[in-house]
Amino acid sequence: MALYKNSQVVKHSDHAAFDAIHNPGIAAPDAGIYRCINCSHEIGIAKGHTLPPQHQNHPDGVAIKWQMVAFAQHK
Numbered sequence: 838m839a840l841y842k843n844s845q846v847v848k849h850s851d852h853a854a855f856d857a858i859h860n861p862g863i864a865a866p867d868a869g870i871y872r873c874i875n876c877s878h879e880i881g882i883a884k885g886h887t888l889p890p891q892h893q894n895h896p897d898g899v900a901i902k903w904q905m906v907a908f909a910q911h912k
């Protein structure tokens with residue numbers, strides 16, 4: 838689970854981008870933290886970078902699917 842210390846710099850959002858489930862191997866639609874929904878592994882990724890088709894300690898025979906848990910906002 839993603840952690841934070843300073844609640845002044847994070848904000849709740851119901852943005853639809855948090856609901857989308859992404860296949861590995863596609864470009865991340867937004868920068869942020871993504872979580873593998875089948876094993877809870879988290880990654881940080883830049884917008885447009887490829888969501889990893891594999892990652893450490895993912896159980897064999899289970900699909901990797903990515904869901905965004907934190908949206909990095911650029912100014």
Ligand SMILES: [Zn+2]
Nearest residue numbers: 873876878895
């Ligand atoms: Zn996984």
